[in-house]
Amino acid sequence: DIVLTQSPGALSLSPGERAALFCRASQTVPSTYLTWYQHKPGQAPRLLIYGASTRAAGVPDRFSGSGSGTDFSLTISRLQPEDFAVYYCHQFVTSPRNTFGQGTKLEIK
Amino acid sequence: EVQLSESGGALVQAGGSLRLSCSTSGFDFSGYALSWVRLPPGKGLEWVSTNLVGSTYHADSVRGRFTTPRDSSKNMLYLQMNGLRAEDTAVYYCVKGRDYYDSSGSLAGVAFDYWGQGTLVTVSS
Numbered sequence: 001d002i003v004l005t006q007s008p009g010a011l012s013l014s015p016g017e018r019a020a021l022f023c024r025a026s027q028t029v030p031s032t033y034l035t036w037y038q039h040k041p042g043q044a045p046r047l048l049i050y051g052a053s054t055r056a057a058g059v060p061d062r063f064s065g066s067g068s069g070t071d072f073s074l075t076i077s078r079l080q081p082e083d084f085a086v087y088y089c090h091q092f093v094t095s096p097r098n099t100f101g102q103g104t105k106l107e108i109k
Numbered sequence: 110e111v112q113l114s115e116s117g118g119a120l121v122q123a124g125g126s127l128r129l130s131c132s133t134s135g136f137d138f139s140g141y142a143l144s145w146v147r148l149p150p151g152k153g154l155e156w157v158s159t160n161l162v163g164s165t166y167h168a169d170s171v172r173g174r175f176t177t178p179r180d181s182s183k184n185m186l187y188l189q190m191n192g193l194r195a196e197d198t199a200v201y202y203c204v205k206g207r208d209y210y211d212s213s214g215s216l217a218g219v220a221f222d223y224w225g226q227g228t229l230v231t232v233s234s
Contacts, residue, residue: 032216032217032218032219033218033219035218035219035220035221037154037221039148039154043226044202044224044225044226044227045146045154045202045221045224046224047220047221047222047223050209050217050218050219050220051209051217051218054209054217054218056220056222088153088154090154090220090221092219092220095219096142096144096159096161096166096206097156097166097168098156099156100146100153100154100155100156101153102152102153103153103154
């Protein structure tokens, strides 16, 4: 299985700041198969980014994804109070088998 | 509007069985893969299984114990869990899959585009 390692494990920032989250794969993941999700406690996870860089419908443009090969990132340009959540990267290379990263918890400083 | 709604979560003893149900609406049920993903307490998301309209796939951790049938007449997905273990304790989410295509018709992305609210399964040892 492809292992996705996210860093940092937790990040404390203030509203208005920029957040950079990283995801490293144990082997090459074609961009088509790399996604990012946002998860808030008690809610359903939400698709943010598919194809490594394409925002899902309704996702604000302060969210952007990039990367290729084994290294990917999610950037939130100006944090809003509603952005504090856990973020997961995810791969579908061996679809339908798939794996998630362990998550990055974005906390209010 | 796409909707997924799980039910059936409960407290069960180790070795026991439980069936989760997922009621769906708002999309062509027969045209999409449906999956179960779980969130164990204090851990990250973990794929459990996928029903790809006729074929099913399971994570190594549940293969041989869980099955994932779907009923197209009722637009329902199920997760039959047997031989439950303490490590199966988690919130279980029903998830719809989707392939995205670009303007040239090439595959541009594969994702879980809609998720249910989840149902809690607690296995006591």
